[in-house]
Amino acid sequence: MTTLADPITELDGVPFLDDGFAARRLLAAVAAARHVAGQRADLADEVSADQAELWLSPSRAVMLVDTDRPIPAVPLGAARKGQVKASLEYVAATIPDWKLLLDLPTRFALLYPPSGAISASSRAWPQHVLLSAEAFASPSELAEQIVHELAHQWIYLIQEIWALGQHTERRFTLPSGTSHRPPAEVLGAAHVAATLIRLYQATSNDAEERISALREYGAGCLALLEVPDLTDAGWAIAQRIKEAL
Template identity: 35%
Template sequence: MSAKLPLLDESFEATQLMDAVSRKRMQQAQLLGLVMKEDATDYLHPETASEVLSAIYGATEATDPYACNSSELTGKFKELTTEATEKVFAGVPTWHALQKLPVAVMLTPCSTILSYSCICHPQHIYLGAASFQGENVEFVAENILHEYAHNWLYLLQEISPFSVDRWRMMYTLPSGTPNRSVTAVIDAAYVAAVLRYYYSKLDKSDRRRELTAYVAGCLMQIRNDPDLTRVGLSVCRRLCEVIATSD
């Protein structure tokens, strides 16, 4: 049986996932001895979420070179981000319900990346200044959607990991990025599938074909990975089904 996935399946129960994640974070905060919030919904606040997950993974913004010294968006960067975000949700109106998930969009001083997100810093998107070069709204929109998709998949992983962390096999993404775990490959395939879905709504067939090939290239590599969990396999099956459709 394949999983229902956010941003790809209109029937996906986003509120149900958010409720489950918030309750689990509250339980984890108690086990970690963190200062407790009054209500489980407080754990959907990006800063509170990051506090819990950073404690679990032992990685804070201060120790993350891509998130370190990040700041709020201002001026033209903020304007472009707002315009780009509106463009994304206008392109796929059924996604509006997913905006209930609070996401903090930050500017990273790291000059080597376009955008970044990490399960250690849930519900955070870090944009590099390079994303805004040329003030191309479509380019900013793709980078935002890329990381927004990652953040939704991280929520699923908080509830049920996609793989057993044995790291027995490592992979190279179709883009050439080496040394990726099986979970990282699923993440990459999922993001590409979401972008594919988005561009199909905009009738950009060339970009859609490129992304179809990318998703297939990811899934072909990991189809026999021994460390995939039942949930990981279910996600892979759904991604296979998605790219087999014409949208």
């Protein structure tokens, strides 16, 4: 991790919440950091420093993760790939300031075996978004799940440069009932709630109940956290999320 100023200052805000967010600046920093990590792991022989952006591919990103846990997924069929593409295009057309965020190199796959989750992401599978069959129930459901997981992916990218959660044994149960979550994941859940509020404000004229529930959920996540749980960078993002809610 670096000693840069907080991510709000360095990146002009938070992804999906601030339209001026410097996504390219973050991607450049991540590519450079991954290149250094690849060199240390003897994985960068074929990648020169001026090709560091190659590390932004999902397949190369996974190479740098120290885990032997397989990704619980199988490839999407052609029809579902088409639905994902259409959903990304729809959201980008509706919220043009999100286009670069939605264009993050991402491998979409079918969550398998089924786990009960509608969608999933993990820092152990950078730039991989897993969608269950239920995620394809309707265009609005698919848009929500894709944006939900891409919000996680961008926070994961920030975490490659800044630590957001302190090293602590404290674990939390989210307002949804999901348990055993570290502080940074609680922060990430609140960020998703604030992001989805913007999505529904832009795409629906009849979503007040959903937006109200998201505000309550996001505020409930932030209320779980105390000063020792997050770094200064984490608290800077938490404050911005609180403002967005």
